[in-house]
Amino acid sequence: MRKIPWVVAVVALAVTVMSGWAGTVTAAKSDIxxxxxIKLDAVYDTQRNVAGDITLWTHPESIDGKDNEFNMTAKQSRFGLKITAPEMEGGPKxxxxxxGGFYGVASASSSLASPHKNSxxxxxxxxxLAYDEWSIRAGxxxxxxxxxxxxxxxxxxxxxxxSPGYRRAQFRxxxxxxxxxxxxxxxxxxxxTIGDLDVDRNGQDDGVDSGLPSVQAIATLETPWYTEKNLKLSVSGLYGQEMLDVMSTNNTVVKVDEHDYDSWMGMVSVYLPLASKxxxxxxxxxxxxxxxxxxxxNQGINATLRTEVRAEGGWVQLVFDPAKKWNFNVGAGMDDPNDADLNAGGRARNQYLMASVWYKMNDQVHWAFEYSNLETSFKGLPAGAGKDEGVNDRFHGAVFYYF
Structure with a gap:
């Protein structure tokens, strides 16, 4: 039987501490x-990519030929509620x-999945729950x-x-x-812990099967710089595990928790003001x-080689704000999995160049245009004339209405 994860004890301790801090609630309703x-995206791609409305990697020419696309969608539109609870005397804020948004699984997984009926x-x-120096966030x-x-x-x-990172349930x-x-x-x-798409095909998320949460941590130093904006330097990392079972040919479990696979990352991030704008x-x-x-x-575990897929990368961007209504950006990035951990045909490298311009017509209506060049290389595909890679020029226009 597995031991109760340490996180349960941490949560219990936090609840105990917070109950000791609890004060008198002022009779009032929460402010909401x-x-x-609302956003409209219109995108022209010179090469087929995954997955149309969004772009993660580009299809190789040797398999799919040279095939352009045009996509238009409003499903990045989103809405939310900011909620402020009544004040507590001696308690936290x-x-x-x-x-919420409309890029649910059915609408994000394929451009063919009801593009006008979004999930x-x-x-x-x-x-x-925030105090002067400490805070707890749950959700x-x-x-x-x-x-x-x-x-x-x-x-x-x-x-x-x-550029790594996503959203998930956590206690921070x-x-x-x-x-x-x-x-x-x-x-x-x-x-x-979210697993790698149920690699063992046992119907159970491989991250959940580990029986443990993942741990994430960060330290951020923000200090005055020679410009009016502060320098920001962060060091962060994570650790987690996924567990795989041994399955039979008729898809029944032969051995439970046969092999664990570690997830980890170390990252350094910086925001460096160069001038006032x-x-x-x-x-x-x-x-x-x-x-x-x-x-x-999107490659985490190689079940054939029984190993984790190692990767490294990063991104850099110059941000120019010449006036209140204008913003310009140029940048580049790379995601580079280790070829030794990939099978033939695996995605060996993603690298991009980008440039964008944003125009704020007023506080509500914003316009944006972005050009990006994405090159995806594949392991072991026939080389020559760019056939072992996918190259896409993406022209992306958007209009926002904020409320």
Whole structure:
């Protein structure tokens, strides 16, 4: 029988501490603020890619030929509620967020899956209990390891192309320390372990089968710089496990928990102001078995070789804000799985170049255009004349209406 995970004890301790801090609730209802946006995306791709409305990697010419696409969708539109609870005398500030969108599984997995009948999904759903220096967040939020996200019209923020991270259920404790004008923020979280698409085909998520949560942690130093904006430097990492069973040819379990596969990542992120209106930002990372974190080009476990897929990569971006209504970005990124961990035909490298411009007509209506060049290389495909890779030029226009 497995031992009770340590996270249960942590949660129990937090509940005990919070109950000791509880104060008197002022008789009032929670304040609820509606927010969100409506968005239309129109995209032309010079080469077929996965998966149409969004882009993760490009199909190789040697298999699919040269095949362009045009996609148009409004399913990145989203809505949410910001909730503020009544004040507590001597207690924490309690807030919550509930946010949804329309990139559910049925509508995101294929451009053929009812592109005008989109599936609702939860993006964010958490409660936050904040004191002066400590806070607890419980629910679904962005991965704790994420410090900086690239400016992108691309819905996936260049996931599986060098920019890792996603959202998942977690229990996070954060500590803020102020040292003059410098601020240090540290956080640790126990998060749901999401597996690599049920590799053993036993009908059970391989991450859930491990019986343990994953652990994520981050430390972020924010300090004054020679410009009016602060320098931000973050170091983060994660560790988790997936478990695979041995299955028979008729798909019955022969041996339970036969092999465990580790997931880990280390990442360094930086936001570096260069001038009052110019900044550089980016991240570098390394790890293994990172399918659930939008890294490794959706390759985490190689069941044939019985090994984790190692990968490394990163992204960099220059951000220029010449005026209140304008924003310009240029950048590049790479996701590079280790070829030794891949079978023939495996996705060996993703690398992109991008440039985008944003125009804020007013507080509600924003326009954006992004060009990106994505090159996906494959292991062992016939070389020559670009046939062993997929190259896509993507022209992406969007309009937002914020409310």
């Amino acid at each position: 603020e509606l927010y969100g946006y 309690i807030t919550g967020k509930l946010e 609702l999904r939860i993006r964010l759903a958490y409660v936050d 679904q939020d962005w991965d704790t390891i994420i410090a900086i996200i690239p400016n992108a019209v691309n819905f996936t923020y260049f996931g599986d192309q060098g 404790i954060t500590k803020k320390t102020t040292m003059g004008a410098t601020k240090l923020t540290t956080a640790v979280a126990a998060a749901r 110019l900044a550089a930002q980016g991240a570098v990372w390394k790890g293994q078995n990172l399918t659930a974190y939008e890294a490794g080009i």
